[in-house]
Amino acid sequence: MSGPVAPGEITIAPGLDPLRLQPIFRRTRRLHIPDVLPGQTAAAICQALIRDTPWKRSLFLGDRGVALDFDELAAMPADARARLDQGLAQRARDGFQYAFDSWSVSDEVEAGRRTGHPAESFYDFLNAPAFLQWVRAVTGDDRPRYCDAQCTRFNPGDYLNGHTDEAEGKNRLYAYVMNLTPKWTVDWGGVLLFIDQDGHVAEGYTPAFNALNIFEVPQPHSVSIVAPFAGTSRLAITGWIRSAGPDA
Template sequence: MSPAGAAEGLALAKDLDVPGLARAFARQGRLHIPGILRPADAQAVGAALAAVPWHRSLTAAGKSYDIALETLDAMPDDRRAGMIQAMHAAAREGFQYQFDAWRLSDLMEAGQRAGGALSPLEGLYDLVNSPAFLGLIGALTGETRAAYCDAQATRYRPGDFLNTHDDEAEGKHRLFAYVLNFTPRWRIDWGGLLAFHGPDGHVAEAYVPTFNALNIFRVPQPHSVTQVASFAGGPRLSVTGWIRER
């Protein structure tokens, strides 16, 4: 199978070893694929992430919230500190997350294309919903039901994290989760690793957010994003979502 002929504008790399990658996926139900996009396309998406109107995505008291960054900035210091303290207390033993997000697929499905500086991200949404990408997923996984992808841009700054979960959600029809990484440079020491949890309580495998790499894994599968270190050299940038059946 050739992954060429993707959506107009952005395209997948042409030199992917699809048979070899399919064998690796069959062994573990997950893959890290470097160099997934043409280099110039990956650079364009990475640059577009600088123009994203981020909001804060977090959980508090068991509920999920999207909060405008300016709203958080205007919050009194004591209230903001109390919220963070409550989140950290909940994260010790349960599911909790905090990071910046932009819900790309919600806007695309509503016909709200902005163009301009954000057009490479809109093109990426088109690409992951194209026959080229969905066909590649089918060739890698052997799954014929992959029909569409949703997508959100994410930004993890120092202190951000995503605790253990498995992505299974009744009625969502999630087949696989994916992460497209656009962080220009990253070190293992900076955290932000996509960590897969083994049945023995240890980390079975972890992926560094390598620029222009695709991570894909079967749902359900216990995993987390480790906390980004206070000394990280920049934010962890990606476009993430689920590959679904109708």
């Protein structure tokens, strides 16, 4: 297991003045912010994602998301696995679907199952008063009160089809993506794409290392499929910044 990262070691880079970022955010309701964390902290989280993360396979089956153990998938008979893969491909072609690896940090922490993984300290940092106040200043919105978090890994062939992140009763105000892949190129795919009302790509964020993306919910977006020749996995910690409730 990688060494823990103390929450106090995680800080927003001092040059990222939220009041200078706020006018940029207001124009498109999204931001790509480079060099957000201390470099050693980002590197430590990245190495833990590579070496020490209990990944599960995240898929959208029927009308809900599921997280399957890799042992469970490996034990499936060949014909059953073929049917599963064919069904995923059909739903991805005709509607909403995703396929990538994940680990829900917030679910584990809130259930009292801490392991010392550095992503747990990042979750604590997200929910500390300093970060929440920084988000309020960047967005000009005083409602943010809580952030959830999941680690994500997109390997070649993985994708996340277009959606808006809107979910009744979830109190989602903003989505965030903390990018933790040391090296990436746009040719490898895995790009966070924002879709305009005509179905065109309005803007795309390549997953640059130690860059934070924040965008308002709802907003149509997707993650483009990772190319078969991608040189590594697309690693990130993602989630939603939420209000305390629908009237908060």
